[in-house]
Amino acid sequence: MTQLELKIPPLALLLLFGLAMWALSALFPTLPVTEPMRLSALVIAGLLGPAIAISGAVAFRRAQTTLNPITPDASSQLVVRGIYRHSRNPMYLGMLVLLFGWGVYLASPIALALLPLFMIYLTRFQIVPEERALLARFGHDFERYCQRVRRWI
Secondary structure: OOOOOOOOOHHHHHHHHHHHHHHHHOOOOOOOOOHHHHHHHHHHHHHHHHHHHHHHHHHHHHOOOOOOOOOHHHOOOOOOOHHHHOOOOHHHHHHHHHHHHHHHHHOOHHHHHHHHHHHHHHHHHHHHHHHHHHHHHHHHHHHHHHHHOOOOO
16 A cells, blocks of 8 residues: 555545646647537536536445545445446546546646546545455455446446
């Protein structure tokens, strides 16, 4: 386990990347995207991203398990229903959708180029440690779930 694992809450990471996207977009040329397209992307992602993330949070609440991403070992149940039939990480997927819409709104290739870095960081320092904790807690059930459902989509 490295020092960065489970240290930066995912919502803080979302805000950091959103700010970095905005700051970098001011320094580099923009894409030729019309204002209506930019606003449409922002509105669609602004609705879809949170809807995906909230559906994951609701599933956790219904299962009466922890929503705290810093303490995955406190999970009381393996949630595999609802949106979790399609993605093992819908809350993080929702964040990615939101950042995508933000990048299109900024019309910035450099901002959009940060999306893979968001995914890589989140996978390495948040998702992998969460999966390690879930494997230790739920064993074979979690392994079977991972075989059926992809990490992102």
